[in-house]
Amino acid sequence: MKKAVLLKLLCIVIAAFLVLFLFAACTDSKEDEEKETTTVLGDDTSEDTGPSNVDENGYILDTVPTDTLNYDRTVTLLYWSDVEHEEFVSEKQTGEPVNDAIFLRNMAVEDRLGIDLGFISTPANSSNVAKWVTFVRTDIESGTRSFDLMGAYSLSIASTASNGLCYNLLDPDCEYLNFEMPWWPDRLITEATINDKLYFCSGDISANALYMMYVCYVNNSIVEDRNLPNVFELVDNNQWTYTKFLEMCEGIYEDKNGNGLKDVGDQFGYMTGTIHMDPWFYGSGALIVDKDTNGNLRMSPTFGGEKVIKTLEMLNRMLHDTNDGIATGSTVYHQNQFNNGNLLFTTDRARIAITKLTSEDLDFSIVPFCKYDEAQESFVTVMGNPFTLYGIPINAVADDLPMLSAVIEVYASESYRKLTPALYEITLKTKYVQNEDSARMYDIIRENLTFDLGRIFSSVLIGQTSFRNAVLNNTGGTWASTIRGYEKVLPKQLDKLITAYEAG
Incomplete structure (x- = not known):
């Protein structure tokens, strides 16, 4: 008899626990449902397993299909040897943010496109505009083809363009250049395009563009x-x-x-x-x-x-x-x-x-x-004039134009994700600026860059x-x-x- 009573009591206790458990589960489910229905747009932190056009740091990625490109050759950039702040060559990582960003940028360009970047240089600053143009003209007219791309002092490249020595970057064969991307300033592209032709470009591709604001x-x-x-x-x-x-x-x-x-x-x-x-x-x-x-x-x-x-x-x-x-x-x-x-x-x-x-x-x-x-x-x-404009020489081989456009685009986009943050976020906005408001002001300064063909072509x-x-x-x-x-x-x-x- 006692056993029967104890058994009934045990059943009642178990049933009570089950009711409590189910009630708690229903309450949690209802709360979860309410949370889901009150989520603010843009505040969803759930993991997105779909494709993304940004990297892990939130920087936009380029659209060059580098997983299918492997050019297996050296691409040589002619640059100005008297550049005021290094933006082209870095032999190794040293712990200095800008140097290391240049090194990593170059390595990423090489790895993504299956190329080796080569560099040669000649003077091209404000005292050497004519010498630069002569160097480029001599190389082109002699058929030497010692370089594939050019990057130099703004007035030197502009003078190169005015002498008919630059290739039109809006040509359909330059298929990988996408001037809608954020590493290309709208005003520069808009102002520098004449009769549907664009002979040079700049932006995040040039570290000196930020130094010279x-x-x-x-x-x-x-x-x-x-x-x-x-x-x-x-x-x-x-x-x-x-x-x-x-x-x-x-x-x-x-x-x-x-x-x-x-x-x-x-x-x-x-x-x-x-x-x-x-x-x-x-x-x-x-x-x-x-x-x-x-x-x-x-x-x-x-x-x-x-x-x-x-x-x-x-x-x-x-x-x-x-x-x-x-x-x-x-x-x-x-x-x-x-x-x-x-x-x-x-x-x-x-x-x-x-x-x-x-x-x-x-x-x-x-x-x-x-x-x-x-x-x-x-x-x-x-901007001060000593920033870099980039271009393609007029004698570029037609079959090379897609590759050269890919190099410029990837070079610019990798600069946007690696070099600009190092220079802008780490150095200009943090290391050398003494208050948070000044760092905030840099964003306004950079957003409002202007370009004047009268200035770029002043020479x-x-x-x-x-x-x-x-x-x-x-x-x-x-x-x-x-x-x-x-x-x-x-x-x-x-x-x-x-x-x-x-x-x-």
């Missing part, structure tokens, strides 16, 4: 001491304009060397040298050359426009009629003076954060160069010194006369350039 350097100590506005807030609130820049420069001057003269060694709101005045021209949205509605090259109406005239008036007043700023001509003083803490602002390439601004006592920030006014849609970043058009000279010599009042002179000369030079493009 013009930025505005801000002395944080002077900002704090003078209770000036926060420059990051000005940028974020669309108030970082020419007018605000000039206002902040007012009253900064101190005769620090005590000689009673306005000269180098004093404290200024702003100091810069001749070539570093270019951001003021381009920051206003101006260009030397643009295209009409039919895509034809022309002298840009903005070249002699009201914004440039007003900009010259503002600069001439600040630099020549007040003590707020000073222009030092071709001699470079502003880098050391900013490094020594004597300037509120200066404008220069991003690279001087690495090479010149080394003082432990200097507390500085980096922001985009200011806008002309608040109505302007975006900031504008101009075969009208040069690029007119605006600089008007600032340095305090002759902004004669700008309209200067433009009238160019209206007689520049169209003829553009006709010659278009003829060279059509012949290519």
Whole structure:
């Protein structure tokens, strides 16, 4: 009898546990179902086992079918031996991020395409444009074919193109080049394409393109001491304009060397040298050359426009009629003076954060160069000329064009995934930038790169010194006369350039 009672009790206990278990399971299932139905779009962290167009770090992959390509040959790049920052050759990994990224980029290109990269070099900087063109022309006309691709100082490659020595990268045989990809800046491709022909390219493929971005350097100590506005807030609130820049420069001057003269060694709101005045021209949205509605090259109406005239008036007043700023001509003083803490602002390439601004006592920030006014849609970043343009020589063998286009595309995409992060994320945005806001500003700076064929082809058009000279010599009042002179000369030079493009 007792056994029967115990058996019944045991059955009841087991049944109770089963009910509790089933209830808990149903509750968990209901909660899971509710979680699934409330998932926010884009917040799904479940593993995606399908195909992806990005790598493990989230960088977009190229579309070159390298799993089916194996060219089994050496591809030789002719590059400029006097390049300002190495971007081509790395013999081995050393632990330095940029060097190692170049090494890994080259190795990836070789492995993916089954090639060996070869390199030969010759001078091509601003003093050697003509020598570079002669070297390329001699190699082509002699049939030597000592190189398959070219990468050189921007003005040297542009001059090579204007001499009919570059192949059209938009030719259907260059089938693997995809200029819709993020490693090719939209503005460069758009502006450099003339009559459906494109003879050179740049972007992430050139490390020097990032080194050469013009930025505005801000002395944080002077900002704090003078209770000036926060420059990051000005940028974020669309108030970082020419007018605000000039206002902040007012009253900064101190005769620090005590000689009673306005000269180098004093404290200024702003100091810069001749070539570093270019951001003021381009920051206003101006260009030397643009295209009409039919895509034809022309002298840009903005070249002699009201914004440039007003900009010259503002600069001439600040630099020549007040003590707020000073222009030092071709001699470079502003880098050391900013490094020594004597300037509120200066404008220069991003690279001087690495090479010149080394003082432990200097507390500085980096922001985009200011806008002309608040109505302007975006900031504008101009690059210094020593960046690299890449191209294919005109005498390339027709059967080699698909391969050469594949090499350029893979070279650029691997640079985008390996070299740009090392240079931009690790070096420019982290190692040499002193605050998070400056690192954030670099994104704005890079997103707004501009390109001007009048600048890139300056060696075969009208040069690029007119605006600089008007600032340095305090002759902004004669700008309209200067433009009238160019209206007689520049169209003829553009006709010659278009003829060279059509012949290519």
